[in-house]
Amino acid sequence: MISQGKSLARTLQERCRLEDAVIEDARRAADEQHKPLEQILVERNVLSSADLVLAYADYLQSPPISLAQFRADETLLNLLPTEMWGRLKMLPLAKTGRTLTVAVADPFNVLQTEKVEAETEMSVVPVVAEEAEIMRALNQQSEEESGQGLEDILKDMADESEVELGQNQAEDVNLDEMLEIAEDAPVIRIVNSILIEALRKGVSDIHVEPMEKALRLRYRIDGVLHQNPSPPKSLQPAITSRLKIMSNLDIAERRKPQDGRFKIRALGKEVDMRISFLPTVHGEKIVMRILDKSALAPSLESLGLEEKAYENLCYAISQPHGMICITGPTGSGKTTTLYSALQDLNNQDVNIITVEDPVEYQLGGINQVQADPNVGLTFAAGLRSILRQDPDIVLIGEIRDAETAGIAVQAALTGHLVLSTLHTNDAPGAVARLAYMGIEPFMLSSSLLMTQAQRLFRKLCPVCRKKIALPEDILRRNHLDPDEFADSDFYTAVGCPKCNNIGYKGRGALMEIMLLNEDLKKLILQTTEAGALREAAVRNGMVTLREMGLNRVRAGVSTVEEILRVTSE
Numbered sequence: 276m277i278s279q280g281k282s283l284a285r286t287l288q289e290r291c292r293l294e295d296a297v298i299e300d301a302r303r304a305a306d307e308q309h310k311p312l313e314q315i316l317v318e319r320n321v322l323s324s325a326d327l328v329l330a331y332a333d334y335l336q337s338p339p340i341s342l343a344q345f346r347a348d349e350t351l352l353n354l355l356p357t358e359m360w361g362r363l364k365m366l367p368l369a370k371t372g373r374t375l376t377v378a379v380a381d382p383f384n385v386l387q388t389e390k391v392e393a394e395t396e397m398s399v400v401p402v403v404a405e406e407a408e409i410m411r412a413l414n415q416q417s418e419e420e421s422g423q424g425l426e427d428i429l430k431d432m433a434d435e436s437e438v439e440l441g442q443n444q445a446e447d448v449n450l451d452e453m454l455e456i457a458e459d460a461p462v463i464r465i466v467n468s469i470l471i472e473a474l475r476k477g478v479s480d481i482h483v484e485p486m487e488k489a490l491r492l493r494y495r496i497d498g499v500l501h502q503n504p505s506p507p508k509s510l511q512p513a514i515t516s517r518l519k520i521m522s523n524l525d526i527a528e529r530r531k532p533q534d535g536r537f538k539i540r541a542l543g544k545e546v547d548m549r550i551s552f553l554p555t556v557h558g559e560k561i562v563m564r565i566l567d568k569s570a571l572a573p574s575l576e577s578l579g580l581e582e583k584a585y586e587n588l589c590y591a592i593s594q595p596h597g598m599i600c601i602t603g604p605t606g607s608g609k610t611t612t613l614y615s616a617l618q619d620l621n622n623q624d625v626n627i628i629t630v631e632d633p634v635e636y637q638l639g640g641i642n643q644v645q646a647d648p649n650v651g652l653t654f655a656a657g658l659r660s661i662l663r664q665d666p667d668i669v670l671i672g673e674i675r676d677a678e679t680a681g682i683a684v685q686a687a688l689t690g691h692l693v694l695s696t697l698h699t700n701d702a703p704g705a706v707a708r709l710a711y712m713g714i715e716p717f718m719l720s721s722s723l724l725m726t727q728a729q730r731l732f733r734k735l736c737p738v739c740r741k742k743i744a745l746p747e748d749i750l751r752r753n754h755l756d757p758d759e760f761a762d763s764d765f766y767t768a769v770g771c772p773k774c775n776n777i778g779y780k781g782r783g784a785l786m787e788i789m790l791l792n793e794d795l796k797k798l799i800l801q802t803t804e805a806g807a808l809r810e811a812a813v814r815n816g817m818v819t820l821r822e823m824g825l826n827r828v829r830a831g832v833s834t835v836e837e838i839l840r841v842t843s844e
Contacts, residue, residue: 461510594724617670627641629644745757746835768834795811
């Protein structure tokens, strides 16, 4: 609400006890320079920024706010790119329902407020704050997002209490309590810093690799390894022992591979860590897989798939029985797709049982079996037992041998919906692979509902992507006609603090889906050769991985180099 019958100039004059001559002189300068009166007064040091905020608040009858001790909420900042908040000189403070409270330096700039409302699809309530404090809060957040190198972290080490360790699912033990004896040991703070930095950057895997004269630390971000400043080689044995203690493994055993798990809580989230130790000539190589259940998609719809791919997947999983095979290399998102499908299928009236190696994420309402070949619980043995448990839906982590394939096909033929994964390059190749394992063509024709190949591609950072000319040389080198892309805009990766200076942020899925219609089923009875099936599937409307990826390039979502990297033709 604005003060009735009082102008902003009068409010400034009364609150700051300014003489009429000062106001009139500033007003003339404002008219000449086409600037607001208050800006001229601040530039002439007649007003301080604090005085201006109080005057704004008095005039608008709205309480001012101090951001001196305020810490920006990353969730709210992610509603818009940090650079945009900086340009607008605004800082999001709180969100209630569809209302966003925002600190603003200029409460009279209605266009900026409307822009935020349009971008966030929320109603904005502005409160006045000093511009310097707004920019300081935004800059502080940008510095944190850019991430500290390990060398900086060692100078200003995170406290051990920032990470808590759980030895098993039943009990969580505070890291400080577990390691009271060595709470001042530098190796504890180094390991904690490595883990915290990985969570902050959205890392999927941490690699600690011993070289002859160095220790290399690399993070896998969006499927690509990036090297980070590494701990000193002299701390290699201590870091290895520390991680073995956290994983409840034998620290004295250095000649054999070891696998373990532990759980940590840090940065407001709880994640499982799967860890592997492999002896090499220069020491034990360590790889840690971060399993963040909070990042798991709750449904197929939330995966952000193309409309046709989403419709085909929904159709396949809605069938009462049959077999669905998801194919692709390691790390292509097969597990995520299957888990998302299971969560769509998870209802009170169905019995869902899985056999996996390992069980990566525990899903409520679903019976999950951990395969263990050491005690004879292979995929095939587990699947036989599962079929005696009256299941409606069965998930097999991977079809690795003829025995498992045969039981899976039989289950699909006897009234069960079976989901599984295979390692093949494309969707038609799944049929050829199952036939190679000894499954008769007539059984494949009767049991298969759908085969799918998928890849994950990196999305361009929307903040720093840069438009470029049509890359004709790259297109021709990969047997692509530049004329087909004449009307498309191409972009390249640049890098900024928002994307950790990589140029890419987040990943999306490319899916090549082959739904088995009557034509394809008849063809399988004649041949299971992948090339013939591929040609027939394309004629029936299947979109290949390469074409699906190029559609993403045309939409400006990714680069042509990235799509060519993850797809083959």
